[in-house]
Amino acid sequence: QVQLVESGGGLVQPGGSLRLSCAASGSIFSINAMGWYRQAPGKRRELVASITSDGSTNYGDSVKGRFTITRDNAKNTVYLQMNSLTPEDTAVYYCNAMITTTTRRIWSYWGQGTQVTVSS
Numbered sequence: 001q002v003q004l005v006e007s008g009g010g011l012v013q014p015g016g017s018l019r020l021s022c023a024a025s026g027s028i029f030s031i032n033a034m035g036w037y038r039q040a041p042g043k044r045r046e047l048v049a050s051i052t053s054d055g056s057t058n059y060g061d062s063v064k065g066r067f068t069i070t071r072d073n074a075k076n077t078v079y080l081q082m083n084s085l086t087p088e089d090t091a092v093y094y095c096n097a098m099i100t101t102t103t104r105r106i107w108s109y110w111g112q113g114t115q116v117t118v119s120s
Contacts, residue, residue: 002026002109004095009114012085016118020080022095022111032098032106034071034078038091038116048093049080062088085118092116 008020024031035050035058049069050058057069068081078095095111 002028002097002099002101002107004097004109004111006093006095006111006114009093009116011117011119013120014086014118016085017081017083018085018116019082020093020095020114020116022078022080022097024076024097024099024109027102028076029100029102029104031073031076032100034095034097036069036078036080036093037096038089038093040091043091045094050096051078082116085116087118090116090118 003026004022004024006020006022008018012018033050033052036048037045038048039045047060048063049067051069051071059067066084071078092113093116094113097109099109100106
C-alpha cells in the first residue's frame with residue numbers, strides 16, 4: 001500500500017510563514033506528480049500547488065508569488081513553503097500524489113490533512 005503523511009501545520013500570525021511537508025511511502029514504483037490542495041469550511045477543495053516528475057510547477061492564482069512547492073526525490077517528499085500568509089489561507093491542507101505502484105497501476109492518493117490557521 002501507499003501512504004502520504006503530512007506535517008508542519010499549525011497556528012501562525014498574518015504575514016508569517018509556514019512550511020508543510022508530505023512524505024510518500026509504500027509500494028511505489030514512481031511518482032508522477034505531487035501537490036497540495038486545501039479546503040476551508042463551507043468551501044470546495046481547491047488546488048494550491050503541484051509539481052510533476054520533470055519539475056514543472058503549477059499554482060493556484062490566490063497563492064502565486066507567495067507559496068513555493070519543491071520536492072526531494074530521494075525522500076519521496078514534497079514541501080510547500082508558505083509566505084505572507086493571510087486569514088484567507090486558513091484551511092485543512094491535503095497532500096496528493098499520482099503514483100505508479102510496484103504492480104504498475106496508477107492511482108491518486110491523499111494524505112489525512114494538516115490544519116493551517118492564520119490568525120492574530
